[in-house]
Amino acid sequence: MNSIQQQLLNSRAAKQAVSGLQLKDKQQILKRIATLLRTNSHDILTQNQLDLERMDVADPKYDRLKLTVDRIENLAQSVEDVSQLEDPTDKLLSAKQLDNGLLIEKRTVALGVVGVIYESRPNVTIDVAALCIQSGNVCLLRGGSDAWYTNSYLVGILQSALVEYGTDPHIVQLLPTDRNLIGALLEAVGYVDIIIPRGSQGLIDFVRQHAKVPVIETGAGVCHTYIEASADLEKAARIVANAKISRPSVCNALDTILVDENVDRSFIQQLIPHFVAAEVEVFATDKLYGIFQEAGYPYVQRAEEDDFGREFLDLKCSIKEVSGLDEALSHIAYYSSKHSECIVSQDSAKITKFMRSVDAAAVYSNASTRFTDGGEFGLGAEIGISTQKLHARGPFALEKLVTEKWFVTGDGQVR
Template sequence: MNTIQQQLSDSRVAKQAINELRIQDKQRVLERIASLLQIHSNEVLQQNQLDLERMENDDPKYDRLKLTVERIEGLAQSVLDISRLADPTDRLLSTKKLDNGLLVEKRTVALGVVGVIYESRPNVTIDVAALCIQSGNVCLLRGGSDAWYTNRYLVGLLRQALVECGTDPNIVQLLPTERALVNELLEAVRYVDIIIPRGSQGLIDFVRQHAKVPVIETGAGVCHTYVEASADLAKAARIVANAKISRPSVCNALDTVLVDDKIDKQFIEQLIPYFSEAAVDVFASDKLYDIFKDAGYPFIHRADDADFGREFLDLKCSIKEVDGLEEALTHIAHYSSKHSECIVSQDSIKITKFMRSVDAAAVYSNASTRFTDGGEFGLGAEIGISTQKLHARGPFALEKLVTEKWFVTGDGQIR
């Protein structure tokens, strides 16, 4: 295939079809999707295995690509959760009657046709489709070649559910993975209303630089946790360990630990048992390297400049001592991707300053950054975590897949 013109045209037709669906119709589609995922979980795993066999086990993307029975069940449950959320469209935002008798209302409407470009995450296929269907949007999915077999099968199930529920299967379409066709999507201003990239910084930068269609960035996550001098060190070690170890390949995982130099040795002593068990590679500043080395930690390396501001997506992190809150804030301001940042502290004044000063989509005190997630925030799921400030910030979920439209009702008024 050397063009996606037909798929783009089909998306405009499908836009009319989804506009005609009531909330009950959309819920019925999502319930059928969840059922098909459960019925065909073995087939999904078989297709996923074909993709996994083409990737090295130690590739950081491997965990993102891998599906399990539990993960498929989680996807099905997520779809059901989304189906139970309120319809975000046709909400009355404001209304007024003008002196000339015109009734002016502002309501929410679907964005239209949403193009999503993503890498090695077949769960995104289901999450995006479910969110788009529930919010009345058509979606064009361009997944990575790494997940082609899995995505192709999943989209087949999505389209089967749409057909069985009596509507246009082109409400969800999977685009080819050929790189040459990406620009056709990015320039399809007549057909596509918005593009959302989800993946590496390189992918996001490419889309931003080449798109003519409006773009909402879901940014890479370079996430810090600052352990302040007053912190409960046992609590801090658990938080840092969870943020790094629980699922290192995702964007809300910790990348850099900043620790106050007054308590760095005591904190590292608390942290080492967690990191040793998980074999976390630590890239440390010179002072902290010596502390880890003296403690006999085997997975220690000297950090260089490139290890700060780096999204590891693996069981690796960097660590550095800082001389108090101001230095921590300066470091984060320089290296942060504005995704999720955390302070562990018992000093309420410093917590407040940190929370108000740090420029990020989500800021935490005394909790793991791993909570930055649409499902965890009670939003059902998300397309990604937006790190920009226009239209949406943080989990880009159902509530943000709409825009505004003005409805003006008159009785012959002229100007």
């Protein structure tokens, strides 16, 4: 395609179709999508394999791109979960009767046309579409070229469900991956109501700098876990291992461990079996480097400055000793991407100070940062994790795909 103009026109026309769907209509469409995902699982995996064959297995994005039978089932279940959520539109936020008799109401309405730019994650295709359909929005999906075969097939499933129900298939559209056309989306004022970038910091920065359409950022995750002096060390080792190992390629995975100087060295000894099994590469500051070396840990290196504030997206992490809570807070304030931060402690006062002081979308005490996720938070699914403070923060899900509209009812009043 030399232009996305026709797709922009189609999306604007589809706004009326999606706004006319009742909750029961949207629920039936989503349930049909879930069924089609399950029944077409083999073909989805075939298309996904075509994408995987074009990517280096060692690329951190490989795991994000890869679909499995279990992951497709999780997607189908997520769509069904979204279908059971309450419609976020037409909620009465406030109402008042003025002295002149005017009735002033404020209600929620859909955003309109939502453009989402993302990389390597075909699950985003399904999550975004399900959330937009349920919230009465149109979505324009611009996935990465590395997931083109998978995304194309998935959007075909989505559009076939819309057609089966007798509504406009352009409620969901996949845009071409030609980089020369991305500017047209970012500048599509009058067609697109909001742009949401989901991916690397470089992608987010590019969209923010070049977009004329309003942007909601879903940020990269540079996530820390601070092991405070009073921590239960066995619990701390399990939390750290889960946050780093369970799925290292996602944005809520652990990147840096901060260890209080008064924490017993047995913490490292309890952590090592978890890390050895997964072959986690560790970049450690001097004293901690020595403890890993003495324990015979084979995957440790001395940390450099650029090992902090780094989103690894891999089985790698940095670890640093700090003098106490204040130094931990200072380190996080300097290096954090404001995504998810954790303290492991049994000191309630220090937990409270940490939770109130850290500037992040999600703060944790004594739990893995891997829970920062729309599904885990009971939101059904998410478009991404917003690290900004306007409109949405944290898991950006169904409840935030709306804006406000004033309804004024009169009986001939003039000013």
